[in-house]
Amino acid sequence: MRRPAARDRAQRARRLTALLLALAPLALGACANIKPWERDVLAREEMAFDPDPLEAARRNHVYFSKEASLPGGSAGGGGCGCN
Amino acid sequence: MNKLIVLSLTALLIGAAPSLALEEGARAPSFSAPRLDGPGTISLSNYRGKVVLVDFWASWCAPCLVSLPLYEELRKELPAGEFEVLAVNLDKEPGKALRFLKERGVGFPSVADPKGRIPETFGLETMPTSYLIDRNGRVRHVHTGFRRGDIDGLRDKAKALIAEKAK
Amino acid sequence: MKNREREKRARRRRARRAAAAGAGGARTLQALATSALALPGVASNAAAEGTERYVADYTYSFYSEDDIDSSKVSPGSETSRYEIHNHQFRVAAPIAARFDLGLDVAYETMSGATPWYIIPDVDGDPVQVMTGATIEEARTDASLNGTYHLETGRATGAMGISVENDYLAFNGSVSGERYFNEKNTTLNGGGGFSIDKIEPVDADTDPFRPSKENKQSFSLFSGVSQVLGRSSVINSTLNYQFSNGFLSDPYKRVLVEGAPIGDSRPDTRHQITWLTRLRQHADFMNGAFHADYRFYIDTWQINSHTIDVAWYQNLPWGLRLIPSLRYYTQSAAKFYAPWFEVAPSSGHASSDYRLSPFGALAYRVRAESNFPIRETNWKIHAGYERYTSSADLAIMKVALENPGLVSYNLFSVGVTAQF
Numbered sequence: 001m002r003r004p005a006a007r008d009r010a011q012r013a014r015r016l017t018a019l020l021l022a023l024a025p026l027a028l029g030a031c032a033n034i035k036p037w038e039r040d041v042l043a044r045e046e047m048a049f050d051p052d053p054l055e056a057a058r059r060n061h062v063y064f065s066k067e068a069s070l071p072g073g074s075a076g077g078g079g080c081g082c083n
Numbered sequence: 084m085n086k087l088i089v090l091s092l093t094a095l096l097i098g099a100a101p102s103l104a105l106e107e108g109a110r111a112p113s114f115s116a117p118r119l120d121g122p123g124t125i126s127l128s129n130y131r132g133k134v135v136l137v138d139f140w141a142s143w144c145a146p147c148l149v150s151l152p153l154y155e156e157l158r159k160e161l162p163a164g165e166f167e168v169l170a171v172n173l174d175k176e177p178g179k180a181l182r183f184l185k186e187r188g189v190g191f192p193s194v195a196d197p198k199g200r201i202p203e204t205f206g207l208e209t210m211p212t213s214y215l216i217d218r219n220g221r222v223r224h225v226h227t228g229f230r231r232g233d234i235d236g237l238r239d240k241a242k243a244l245i246a247e248k249a250k
Numbered sequence: 251m252k253n254r255e256r257e258k259r260a261r262r263r264r265a266r267r268a269a270a271a272g273a274g275g276a277r278t279l280q281a282l283a284t285s286a287l288a289l290p291g292v293a294s295n296a297a298a299e300g301t302e303r304y305v306a307d308y309t310y311s312f313y314s315e316d317d318i319d320s321s322k323v324s325p326g327s328e329t330s331r332y333e334i335h336n337h338q339f340r341v342a343a344p345i346a347a348r349f350d351l352g353l354d355v356a357y358e359t360m361s362g363a364t365p366w367y368i369i370p371d372v373d374g375d376p377v378q379v380m381t382g383a384t385i386e387e388a389r390t391d392a393s394l395n396g397t398y399h400l401e402t403g404r405a406t407g408a409m410g411i412s413v414e415n416d417y418l419a420f421n422g423s424v425s426g427e428r429y430f431n432e433k434n435t436t437l438n439g440g441g442g443f444s445i446d447k448i449e450p451v452d453a454d455t456d457p458f459r460p461s462k463e464n465k466q467s468f469s470l471f472s473g474v475s476q477v478l479g480r481s482s483v484i485n486s487t488l489n490y491q492f493s494n495g496f497l498s499d500p501y502k503r504v505l506v507e508g509a510p511i512g513d514s515r516p517d518t519r520h521q522i523t524w525l526t527r528l529r530q531h532a533d534f535m536n537g538a539f540h541a542d543y544r545f546y547i548d549t550w551q552i553n554s555h556t557i558d559v560a561w562y563q564n565l566p567w568g569l570r571l572i573p574s575l576r577y578y579t580q581s582a583a584k585f586y587a588p589w590f591e592v593a594p595s596s597g598h599a600s601s602d603y604r605l606s607p608f609g610a611l612a613y614r615v616r617a618e619s620n621f622p623i624r625e626t627n628w629k630i631h632a633g634y635e636r637y638t639s640s641a642d643l644a645i646m647k648v649a650l651e652n653p654g655l656v657s658y659n660l661f662s663v664g665v666t667a668q669f
Contacts, residue, residue, distance in 0.1 A: 036432060041531045047538055053307075054340055069546040072524065074425065076475060077429075077438070077476070078477065078529065209401075
């Protein structure tokens with residue numbers, strides 16, 4: 001009685017994950033669609049993921065030498081969306 | 084399940100299809116808007132018979148600011164009665180835009196469209212975008228984005244359109 | 251009772267002898283750390299927004315570690331720690347119709363003593379044996395990056411080199427970005443590699459120091475950015491790195507069964523980082539809020555959490571003030587201990603504080619002034635950071651704090667021109 005139920009659950013979980021993955025791009029699209037000419041705030045320097053790339057690089061380097069973790073990151077997107 | 088994943092990945096790669104982006108050869112949508120740099124209104128139809136470069140810009144868009152002085156130079160180069168630049172400013176607050184125009188001594192007319200109705204009708208997809216419109220009011224070239232060297236290509240295309248007679 | 255006393259004294263004598271022997275060359279972990287520029291992610295950050303303008307950037311920073319507390323140090327050991335003067339240069343330009351090029355150069359000089367190994371003091375508490383203070387050393391990093399722009403996205407490639415008198419590394423990376431939903435959604439991904447060669451100094455005088463070793467790293471990352479509204483955007487990126495080769499610190503030792511032997515770590519390591527970043531503008535305050543959360547885990551059994559928050563306050567006359575706070579907590583590596591009474595069966599042992607369990611708190615403040623001169627935008631900035639680490643700051647209970655945990659002050663100034 002137990003084994004078939006567990007298998008069913010596992011299968012349902014897989015199907016749900018697949019469905020979520022398939023819908024994810026649509027879901028993100030539904031988040032907000034800001035028009036290209038409405039990006040005045042996003043274009044501001046303080047809205048960048050790394051407003052000062054040199055400082056970000058230096059900080060990551062210092063923390064990386066004093067701690068065990070990797071910096072991670074590398075963000076594109078956001079901003080003015082120009083060009 | 085595997086098919087679902089493949090399908091979603093494909094959808095992701097293809098991306099959202101552009102909706103109503105203007106295609107070359109299409110009639111330019113007519114519009115009229117208040118002047119940014121003075122009283123009165125300007126309509127696109129005022130320029131029928133001339134070659135017009137309609138440029139959508141904003142003060143927060145860095146490549147837009149690079150392009151404006153270059154468009155001013157282009158305008159001075161080409162014969163005055165044949166070619167004009169019409170800028171549509173999309174700043175929510177026109178103050179900054181006006182200041183920029185004054186500082187750079189830009190002479191071509193600019194209209195204000197803070198609500199973005201005009202770029203909506205043009206199906207604008209990126210900032211900046213400029214549209215070269217021929218003497219008959221048809222869009223002949225859509226130029227998305229702007230980088231320093233782009234002015235040369237635009238100059239050649241504008242000259243070619245000027246050479247065409249109005250129908 | 252008496253036997254244990256004698257044993258303890260004998261151990262301390264041995265430790266002191268060993269300390270005296272190591273009074274010569276000391277080194278920094280910097281030598282072993284792959285430069286930040288070498289990490290694939292950072293190169294493409296430099297080319298992040300695309301350059302329509304020419305950019306020149308210079309920052310100088312002075313890093314100074316607090317003296318180690320005398321109660322945490324073995325008698326007779328050096329107490330002053332590390333100092334670094336760092337110079338960073340960056341130039342970027344649009345050089346063709348769709349192509350940007352950027353060059354990053356970093357030059358730093360460093361000096362000071364660093365932790366060597368840990369011994370128990372009379373009460374059995376861990377105390378740090380430091381290396382002797384160094385003469386000045388220098389490190390140079392250079393990296394070239396190029397970005398190609400398309401309608402639907404962009405591609406970036408970077409190559410770099412890092413040189414020190416005992417160290418040489420080459421690295422390369424490629425990454426791409428694709429826009430969706432009218433640039434409201436951006437997907438990016440890429441990979442990189444790094445090849446490091448180390449030739450530790452004084453290898454001939456130190457029996458535990460290898461004369462030549464190398465290591466290789468490969469990494470992959472993928473991320474998504476989503477515009478949440480007119481004033482907010484979020485990004486989440488997953489990063490995986492695999493390293494193999496010589497991953498130990500040739501300048502460190504660890505006390506195993508009473509004798510300080512060479513630091514020995516596994517020769518492979520898999521690491522995963524998950525970084526999520528939010529940028530939220532507050533129009534009514536004319537400022538923006540930054541919040542970053544990073545989760546890290548690796549096959550050495552270390553996991554960590556980082557929370558970094560900052561507030562960007564715009565002020566009149568082109569000024570900006572940016573206070574920020576960073577909290578960090580990490581767990582220990584499975585082969586870490588202040589010392590080993592019995593040799594570990596895995597053969598791996600390290601007493602490096604960087605692999606110990608601890609927490610850290612850093613607060614920073616930065617001031618900027620933006621002003622145009624004719625057609626060039628200038629910016630000058632100055633910043634200060636205070637970083638402290640301790641076992642108490644960790645989220646989990648730590649039995650024995652590593653005495654080598656570091657605290658530092660960092661001052662920086664810089665200037666940027668965009669024309």
